[in-house]
Amino acid sequence: MRALLSVSDKTGIVELATVLHEAGIELISTGGTEAALQQAGLPVKNISEVTSFPEMLDGRVKTLHPLVHGGLLGRRDLDTHVAQMKDHHIEPIDYVVVNLYPFKETIAKENTTYEEAIENIDIGGPSMLRSAAKNHASVTVVVDPSDYTLVAEEVRGGGTSFETRQRLATKAFRHTAAYDALIADYLGRQIGETFPEQLTVTYEKVQDLRYGENPHQQAAFYKTPLYDGMTLAKATQLHGKELSYNNIQDTNAALEALSELTEPAAVVVKHMNPCGVAVGRTISQAFERAHAADPVSIFGGIVALNREVDLETADALRNIFLEIIIAPSFSEAALDRLKEKKNLRLLTLDMGQMTGMRLTAVAGGLLVQDGDDMTLDDASCQIVTDRRPTAAEWEDLKLAWRVVKHVKSNAIVVAKDETTIGIGAGQMNRVGAAKIAFEQAGERASGAALGSDAFFPMADTVEAAAAAGITAIIQPGGSIRDAESIEAANRHGITMVFTSVRHFKH
Known part of the structure; x- marks a missing residue:
């Protein structure tokens, strides 16, 4: 029996090769892997000895040979193949x-150049993996060092089982598919493709x-490789229970x-x-205001803060039942205080922007769109x-506008003194959302000031x-009945700003 070993990640390879050698399996290898095995004192044959053909083109061609792929693809159960x-x-x-060239x-x-990226696209490796995985009835294919222990145990016991080979083959095809997806994404970005004919x-x-979402539903959390924006996948959990599906959804919404x-x-x-959003001179003041915005709904909620949590803020947080607190950091005293609550999840994350496309699954398909990155500075x-708005009204209008884009449509946000004081979310009509707020x-x-995620179809919301006593409104405008809303606002002395930007969130 023979084994071909060629890995960029050398973790555990010597130990696995030793087990293979001790089982009487001949070792074949290439380049750096061959050197590592030789240094460990293991007998290993260079791939060129198998193919009688030298490595060439700076190593681009070494395993792409019939003596390699024939040895992988040939069916042992077919007399014609054997002959x-x-x-x-x-x-x-x-x-x-x-395992493959480190493209990712x-x-x-x-500062990686385009040429460097291209040279790190593995060709021979995926070809061998696919050949071996296709013929998993006879061939054991291993792409992940975490599987070395299992393979070694089965080799010591006489050889791998079909079930193991089948599982490892499935993993190999996933591995090459993911590898190709990263390459396709990288090349697509180089030529400015946004919505290709096939999305990988x-x-x-x-x-x-x-x-x-519910106990009868299975779930897992995945991350996007190489994502450079703010993401919960990069957070560090310091304390508390494991995150749940709903925790992750809610915390992502808070970070947005x-x-x-x-x-x-x-x-x-x-x-x-959002049920409470506020800014302040200090993080303690900001949280105090956010709490006061809706002291009922905060129960069992998620709190996201963009400054270090100090002891004063920790004392305020500790007095409320919360699921998660996420912040850039916690002072030592604040962390000790909050850890007194056994199940409270405490997470740290470098704050920043969420970038890139947004993907939403639908039955049998996927919706893809740009993120809603439009700000008030971008609006007309x-x-x-x-x-005209007073200076204080402008500040409240800006806060209402920044928050309403993160509230489920139909959405209305009422803000005053740097704090949201009323939020109407997810209603079937706009005036209904306003009445809740x-x-x-x-x-x-x-x-107070009012922000709306979309235009008023009629003057009833005004x-x-x-x-209710609102004195300032910010909304996109664009309704065929805008004149009625403007007239009503003027009649009641309300100042109103049109932005020409809608912020639906479904």
Whole structure:
């Protein structure tokens, strides 16, 4: 029996090769892997001795040869295959241990040139893996060092089982598919492709989850390789229970909203919607305001903060039942205080922006779109009423606008004094969302600002806002009945800004 070993990641390869050698399996290898095995004192045959053909073209051609692929693909159970192999002096190869040129690691480096990326596209490796995986009835293919122990144990016991070879073959095809997906994505980005005719994506598992949205649903958490934006997949958990499916969804929503804010800010999320957002001079003040925005809904919520959590903030957080607190860091005293709550999940993450395309699964398909990265600075703001906003109203309008894009449509956000005081989310009509927000705000709505994710189809929302005491409104505009809303705003002394930018979130 023979084994072909050629790996870029040398982890555990000597130990596996030793087991193969002790089982009487001849070792064949290439380049750096051959040198590592020789240094360990193992007898190893260079691939050129098998093919009687030298490595050439800077190593681009070394295993692409009939004596290699014939040894991998030849079926041992077909007399015609066995006869042809014998006629052409092709010996079977029974084990293939290969991992590929480090393409992902190469393009992840800063200042990697296009030529360097191309030279790190492996051709021979994926070809061998696919050949071996196709013939897994007879050939054991190994791509992951974490599988070396299992393979070694079975080799010591007389050889790998069909079930093991089948599982490893499946893994090999996933491995080459993911590898090709990264290459296709990289090359597509070089030529500016956004929506290609075939979308090839790959993800890497972060962890299995106890269950999905409900206990009867299975789930797992995956990450995008090489994603350079802010992502929960990069967070470090310091304390508490394992994250659940819903925890991850809610925390991602909190981070999306928090990414809008550069001042010391706090975002509280329940069921994918912000229920309290505020900024302040300090992170303690920001959280105090966010808590006061909706002290009922925060129960069991997710809190995201964009400054280090100090002891004062920790004391305030500790008094509330929360699922997760995520922040750039925690002071030692704050961490000790919060760890007193056994199940409270504490996470750290470098804050930044969420970038790239957004993918949403639908039954039998996938929706892909740009992220909603439009800000108020990008909008064409127009004051359409007789009265202009005061300086204080402008600040409240900006906060309402930044938050409303992260609230499920139909969405209305009421803000005052750097804090959201009323949020209406996910309603079937806009005035219904506004009434929920006004009810939550209560008397605090007097003199507050309102933000809407889409235009008012009629003047009823303006009338309801005036009755609640709202004095400033920001909305996209664009309705055929805009004039009615403008007239109502002028009649009630409300200042209104059109942005020409819609922020639906479904």
